[in-house]
Amino acid sequence: MKTKKHSAGYYIGFLIFIIVALINIYPMAFSIFCSFKGNLEIFSSFTALPKKLRIENYLTAWNVGNIGRYFLNTIILAVGTLAISCLFGAMASYVLAKFKFRGKSKIYLLFISGMMIPIQAVLIPLSYIFGKLGIMNNYPVLILLYAAFCFPMTILILTGFMNGIPTELEEAMVIDGANIYQVFFKMILPLSVPGIVSVSIFNFIQVWNNLLFPLIFISDKDKGTISMGLLAFFGEYSTDYSSSMAGICLTTIPVIIAYIFFQEKIENGLMSGAVKG
Numbered sequence: 430m431k432t433k434k435h436s437a438g439y440y441i442g443f444l445i446f447i448i449v450a451l452i453n454i455y456p457m458a459f460s461i462f463c464s465f466k467g468n469l470e471i472f473s474s475f476t477a478l479p480k481k482l483r484i485e486n487y488l489t490a491w492n493v494g495n496i497g498r499y500f501l502n503t504i505i506l507a508v509g510t511l512a513i514s515c516l517f518g519a520m521a522s523y524v525l526a527k528f529k530f531r532g533k534s535k536i537y538l539l540f541i542s543g544m545m546i547p548i549q550a551v552l553i554p555l556s557y558i559f560g561k562l563g564i565m566n567n568y569p570v571l572i573l574l575y576a577a578f579c580f581p582m583t584i585l586i587l588t589g590f591m592n593g594i595p596t597e598l599e600e601a602m603v604i605d606g607a608n609i610y611q612v613f614f615k616m617i618l619p620l621s622v623p624g625i626v627s628v629s630i631f632n633f634i635q636v637w638n639n640l641l642f643p644l645i646f647i648s649d650k651d652k653g654t655i656s657m658g659l660l661a662f663f664g665e666y667s668t669d670y671s672s673s674m675a676g677i678c679l680t681t682i683p684v685i686i687a688y689i690f691f692q693e694k695i696e697n698g699l700m701s702g703a704v705k706g
Contacts, residue, residue, distance in 0.1 A: 490676035518583030526591035543581035590624035
């Protein structure tokens with residue numbers, strides 16, 4: 430039986446893959462180990478395994494960091510953002526992918542150019558405008574702000590994905606008497622589920638990890654987000670590293686679970702959008 434021989438490039442690529450995987454896994458493993466240690470144990474042997482599993486670190490993180498309340502607040506923001514960005518982003522992508530009109534490419538580039546605008550560049554003008562309008566500590570406004578920054582990535586991926594949907598399917602529905610809204614909601618949207626799931630995960634992570642927007646636009650502690658809760662462990666003169674690591678582990682659980690359950694759809698959505706677009 431002949432064994433398959435691999436080239437040197439194959440082994441080099443495999444080695445690079447292992448190195449990149451270790452670089453990505455190490456921070457999470459480090460956080461998990463440190464979340465079960467005390468502060469003194471972290472500083473004395475931060476690379477060693479914990480001598481004792483300190484479950485109380487997670488209880489402290491949940492209570493002191495008010496993680497439970499901030500979990501709920503962040504989920505509200507994330508769900509609202511996903512609903513708006515995916516629905517209206519899908520509508521815009523459908524028009525850009527399937528309709529022919531003057532200035533179509535310029536409008537598409539205008540949407541995509543939003544990816545080049547850093548969040549820091551708009552904080553001062555937005556905070557001034559929000560303050561003048563009296564709409565600080567306002568979840569609907571913050572959801573719209575999140576959605577605006579999610580639109581570029583949403584339209585980039587979904588436009589490429591919808592370009593690959595055969596036009597014949599739309600024509601068949603139109604011949605059967607369907608209007609544009611029926612075509613979109615009954616055919617285009619269901620076929621775009623892999624792409625929508627991919628976009629939703631990216632947008633969810635963006636909202637979940639965002640600290641600047643809630644830090645600037647939310648002053649009410651009861652309306653704080655999960656990223657703001659982690660700041661409770663970092664004081665001016667001392668830092669509770671063990672509880673902060675436990676808080677970090679708690680905040681990463683929803684993202685990990687979401688990726689595990691939707692991994693296949695994410696990969697299919699990205700591949701389909703890349704190949705068909």
